Amino acid sequence: MKFKYWMQIWNLSNKYRFSKIGFFKFFIGYMFSPNYKLVYVLDKKKDAVIGFNFIEHNRIKRLVVDEEYRGKGIGKKLVPDYCNLVCTDKKRDAVRFYQNLGFKIFFEDKHIVKLKR
Ligand SMILES: CC(C)(COP(=O)(O)OP(=O)(O)OC[C@H]1O[C@@H](n2cnc3c(N)ncnc32)[C@H](O)[C@@H]1OP(=O)(O)O)[C@@H](O)C(=O)NCCC(=O)NCCS
Incomplete structure (x- = not known):
């Protein structure tokens, strides 16, 4: 995963006022444990992350779709059946x-x- 995508996720997380500590906890978990999963959707033209889901085991920890892309089924796509x-x-x-x-x-x-x- 490109480093710039992590930066975009960081920015989206902050834009919607999710905790910064929670972001780092997830990031570390993701680096070291297979129980942490990240699902994300890109706007290919902009090469930018427009939505993501932080998952720990079967639990949704943080789900965001950027405002201008909401209501188009992206949130739904970001939630796998096992969540x-x-x-x-x-x-x-x-x-x-x-x-x-x-x-x-x-x-x-x-x-x-x-x-x-
Ligand atoms: C919640 C969120 C992820 C939804 O993303 P989205 O891409 O707009 O959702 P979808 O377009 O996939 O919507 C799926 C369905 O849920 C409905 N829906 C979406 N948001 C809704 C809301 N706030 N209230 C009621 N229904 C909603 C849609 O109408 C759609 O219904 P349909 O399948 O009958 O058409 C997005 O609004 C968001 O990022 N919110 C801010 C962060 C947040 O609250 N995250 C969740 C807490 S962890």
């Missing part, structure tokens, strides 16, 4: 997206929602 667990912040408007992919809520509090399928 069946996710925890999302309530501030993010993603619960219905996951429900659309067959996930069901099994835990909810003031801040987070956990879903599985």
Whole structure:
């Protein structure tokens, strides 16, 4: 994977206010363990990452599609069938997206929602 793609993922992560520490934890995990997987989609013309999914085992750790590319099925493509667990912040408007992919809520509090399928 090109280093510039990691930089683009870093920028997307920050643009949508995901934790920087979480990024580095994933990066290190990805370098050293086969349990960490990265799925990403490129805009080939721009040679730029427009969406990515950080996966640890079967759990979605961080899923982002850049705003201008949303609503085109890219998010759906980024979630492989073996991903069946996710925890999302309530501030993010993603619960219905996951429900659309067959996930069901099994835990909810003031801040987070956990879903599985
Ligand atoms: C959530 C996110 C990844 C969705 O990406 P996307 O590329 O727009 O999703 P898709 O186009 O593949 O949508 C798949 C389906 O979910 C629906 N959907 C997508 N986002 C939705 C939302 N916020 N609310 C309700 N439905 C939604 C779509 O309408 C589509 O339905 P359809 O199959 O019936 O047409 C994207 O909005 C995003 O990056 N959000 C910011 C970061 C975030 O919240 N990440 C998730 C937390 S880890």
